[in-house]
Amino acid sequence: MLEKSENCYRITYAKINVMSHSNKKIGDMRVSGTITVKKPKGKLGILMPGLGAVATTFIAGVMAIKKGIARPFGSLTQMGTVRLGKRTDKRIPLIKDFVELPDLNNLVFGGWDIFEDNVYKSALNAGVLNKDILDKVKKDIDPIVPMKAVFDRNYVKKLQGDHVKKADTKYDYAQLLIEDIQKFKTENNCDRIAMIWCASTEVFMKPDPVHETIESFEKAMKENHPAIAPSMIYAYASIIAGVPFANGAPNLTVDIPAMIELAREKGVPIAGKDFKTGQTLMKTILAPGLKARLIGLNGWFSTNILGNRDGEVLDDPESFKTKEESKLGVLEYILQPEVYPDLYQNLYHKVRINYYPPRGDNKEGWDNIDIFGWLGYPMQIKIDFLCRDSILAAPIVLDLALFLDLAQRCGMKGIQEWLSFYFKSPICAPELYPEHDLFIQLMKLKNTLRFIKGEDLITHLGLEYYD
Ligand SMILES: NC(=O)c1ccc[n+]([C@@H]2O[C@H](COP(=O)([O-])OP(=O)(O)OC[C@H]3O[C@@H](n4cnc5c(N)ncnc54)[C@H](O)[C@@H]3O)[C@@H](O)[C@H]2O)c1
Numbered sequence: 001m002l003e004k005s006e007n008c009y010r011i012t013y014a015k016i017n018v019m020s021h022s023n024k025k026i027g028d029m030r031v032s033g034t035i036t037v038k039k040p041k042g043k044l045g046i047l048m049p050g051l052g053a054v055a056t057t058f059i060a061g062v063m064a065i066k067k068g069i070a071r072p073f074g075s076l077t078q079m080g081t082v083r084l085g086k087r088t089d090k091r092i093p094l095i096k097d098f099v100e101l102p103d104l105n106n107l108v109f110g111g112w113d114i115f116e117d118n119v120y121k122s123a124l125n126a127g128v129l130n131k132d133i134l135d136k137v138k139k140d141i142d143p144i145v146p147m148k149a150v151f152d153r154n155y156v157k158k159l160q161g162d163h164v165k166k167a168d169t170k171y172d173y174a175q176l177l178i179e180d181i182q183k184f185k186t187e188n189n190c191d192r193i194a195m196i197w198c199a200s201t202e203v204f205m206k207p208d209p210v211h212e213t214i215e216s217f218e219k220a221m222k223e224n225h226p227a228i229a230p231s232m233i234y235a236y237a238s239i240i241a242g243v244p245f246a247n248g249a250p251n252l253t254v255d256i257p258a259m260i261e262l263a264r265e266k267g268v269p270i271a272g273k274d275f276k277t278g279q280t281l282m283k284t285i286l287a288p289g290l291k292a293r294l295i296g297l298n299g300w301f302s303t304n305i306l307g308n309r310d311g312e313v314l315d316d317p318e319s320f321k322t323k324e325e326s327k328l329g330v331l332e333y334i335l336q337p338e339v340y341p342d343l344y345q346n347l348y349h350k351v352r353i354n355y356y357p358p359r360g361d362n363k364e365g366w367d368n369i370d371i372f373g374w375l376g377y378p379m380q381i382k383i384d385f386l387c388r389d390s391i392l393a394a395p396i397v398l399d400l401a402l403f404l405d406l407a408q409r410c411g412m413k414g415i416q417e418w419l420s421f422y423f424k425s426p427i428c429a430p431e432l433y434p435e436h437d438l439f440i441q442l443m444k445l446k447n448t449l450r451f452i453k454g455e456d457l458i459t460h461l462g463l464e465y466y467d
Pocket of ligand 1: 049050051052053054055112113114115126149150151152156159161197198199200201202230231248249250274275276277278308309310313389390392393
């Protein structure tokens with residue numbers, strides 16, 4: 001049942017029909033309840049800890065797109081469509097129209113950094129976008145200056161900056177961030193805010209007993225416990241302020257029980273982690289294809305050279321370990337060696353990242369893939385991806401901010417697994433394994449959008465066309 005009013009629409013489900021293309025009911029989901037979707041009124045503020053290469057490429061990019069001097073390639077929210085009903089119905093609206101996402105003109109940007117550079121200067125330093133395009137949006141991005149950061153060098157060894165806050169405890173730091181969020185919201189006249197972590201990768205950390213409950217986490221913050229990283233302080237502040245949070249880096253941040261519980265309690269959507277770009281994007285495109293055709297794998301060796309600040313941070317073995325863990329999990333989950341031992345049990349998977357300054361943000365990633373087919377005959381695939389990391393990451397930041405805002409307007413809270421599409425290490429419920437296959441992730445995302453709007457979910461059975 002669909003009820004519409006000026007500010008929202010409300011869908012009441014008894015159960016959801018799963019339909020095939022010719023509108024035959026082929027199943028149902030036992031979900032019941034009501035989804036009230038608030039319309040996107042006013043401005044959405046997008047706050048990012050870390051105004052480096054990714055964040056500035058995103059902000060300057062949106063400004064350029066608004067001016068009509070560039071196009072939002074790579075963004076599902078801006079260019080993607082969703083098919084509704086039968087294949088013959090020809091109902092294929094743009095996603096942004098279908099679920100009523102905020103217009104780019106209604107976005108406001110801000111963030112924190114340990115360096116004082118404004119977005120124009122930081123974007124010039126990052127060297128992703130050329131000066132030509134940056135000069136065309138200079139007037140819009142010059143005024144965006146970072147707020148003072150919550151930073152501790154013990155968690156990012158290769159960086160040192162003095163644009164940082166001073167407080168006695170980690171709990172106090174969180175309160176300062178909450179004040180920043182509220183001040184930003186008021187000063188920019190925002191209706192809602194979303195926060196996306198675009199700051200450096202922190203050192204590898206294992207879950208600690210203090211991460212178990214909200215109480216133990218808050219106590220640990222007050223005692224300056226080393227298991228509380230700066231990224232966790234931002235995430236905590238975000239959730240307490242009622243602001244959806246996504247983690248674009250591989251560090252342990254919202255993927256701990258205390259944060260998941262807090263997000264559910266406060267009704268805040270969370271997602272993560274580690275933007276899926278570059279080599280891992282390629283892996284999650286290729287590996288499902290090889291597996292689909294039961295092609296075996298003996299080895300997958302991946303190496304990268306990159307010379308941006310991210311590369312410099314990852315030159316520290318402890319930060320690299322965080323990234324390595326995130327990158328390695330992908331193949332294991334997609335290939336399911338326990339289900340296909342003959343094909344994938346002996347896979348040797350190695351990932352290397354080398355800091356090489358001359359390349360800047362223009363990373364080069366090589367993959368050597370040793371595969372085998374019929375009768376065990378070996379073959380090889382070589383990939384040389386001349387990639388631009390931040391060009392691939394920027395549309396992800398935009399999509400995550402708009403989709404997290406949508407989730408919040410729908411009252412969806414806690415882990416948003418339907419946003420796995422964007423992450424190298426998708427967060428999911430503890431009893432599940434993460435879904436890494438890009439195509440399953442996309443189906444999950446689009447079915448979630450259909451679900452939100454009360455449209456039938458789509459399977460790809462299609463037998464009814466041939467009845
Ligand atoms: N570019 C990609 O394709 C990609 C993909 C996956 C993940 N990531 C992750 O996204 C993050 C951003 O990447 P980038 O290329 O923009 O890196 P970057 O080094 O250019 O920018 C990161 C910024 O974060 C700032 N920073 C560090 N700690 C901070 C803190 N505690 N508070 C506020 N600011 C802080 C740094 O000063 C820097 O300006 C990194 O963690 C990276 O690993 C990037």
